[in-house]
Amino acid sequence: MSVVPTPARAAPHQPAQPRGEDTRRRILRAALDVFAQEGYEGASTRTLAQRAQVNLPAIQYYFGSKEGLHRAVIDDIAETMQERLGPARAAIEAALAGPAASRRKLVGLLCDLLDAFVVLCADQTAPGWESRALFFARAEIESKAALDTLHERVSRWLIDPCAALIARLTGLAADAEETRLRSLALLGQVTIFCNRKSRPALGWDTLDARRVDAIRRIIRAQTSAIFRLAPRRRS
Numbered sequence: 001m002s003v004v005p006t007p008a009r010a011a012p013h014q015p016a017q018p019r020g021e022d023t024r025r026r027i028l029r030a031a032l033d034v035f036a037q038e039g040y041e042g043a044s045t046r047t048l049a050q051r052a053q054v055n056l057p058a059i060q061y062y063f064g065s066k067e068g069l070h071r072a073v074i075d076d077i078a079e080t081m082q083e084r085l086g087p088a089r090a091a092i093e094a095a096l097a098g099p100a101a102s103r104r105k106l107v108g109l110l111c112d113l114l115d116a117f118v119v120l121c122a123d124q125t126a127p128g129w130e131s132r133a134l135f136f137a138r139a140e141i142e143s144k145a146a147l148d149t150l151h152e153r154v155s156r157w158l159i160d161p162c163a164a165l166i167a168r169l170t171g172l173a174a175d176a177e178e179t180r181l182r183s184l185a186l187l188g189q190v191t192i193f194c195n196r197k198s199r200p201a202l203g204w205d206t207l208d209a210r211r212v213d214a215i216r217r218i219i220r221a222q223t224s225a226i227f228r229l230a231p232r233r234r235s
């Protein structure tokens with residue numbers, strides 16, 4: 001069993017030592033698996049510590065409590081989401097802030113955002129992919145308040161930029177009900193593939209690179225077709 005490191009006496013702004021950061025990351029990875037398999041209520045701190053190969057006080061040292069560790073897992077997932085979606089979101093903000101972009105450009109940016117979302121949801125090569133999917137399913141059922149942070153970031157990094165593009169393409173307000181409905185309908189094209197139960201209909205057991213590319217291609221084609229046909233409303 002690992003020994004809990006003694007808190008460093010360095011100034012608060014000094015970066016964490018590599019060994020301490022490695023222990024923290026190991027606890028986070030183990031906690032994702034345990035919370036996914038057992039749920040928040042079913043996951044004991046003893047099980048969490050055993051899975052991470054640390055002693056019980058290590059969880060308190062790094063995260064304060066089981067609740068703190070659960071929140072840290074959600075924050076870690078949210079940071080991964082921001083990293084994956086950040087470039088597409090930045091490109092959208094730049095296009096909308098500059099001179100009027102062409103319709104083709106705006107649709108391309110929307111497709112790029114959906115591309116990034118497909119990879120985020122379907123990339124089974126990413127560490128902890130299956131545990132993240134199960135973690136989400138359990139956390140939604142348990143309705144933990146900590147999920148509010150994740151929902152807020154999903155809105156800021158995915159739904160809001162999607163709605164902003166749709167608003168520019170349709171002439172509707174970004175916060176209009178129809179705009180938000182259109183946004184969620186487009187994103188729903190992607191989330192269906194996060195559900196493992198939907199894959200047998202395709203004869204798929206896993207999502208390899210070829211299949212992910214196929215999903216991306218179909219979603220791009222459908223999205224482009226939608227906005228070729230949808231007229232822009234006059235304000």
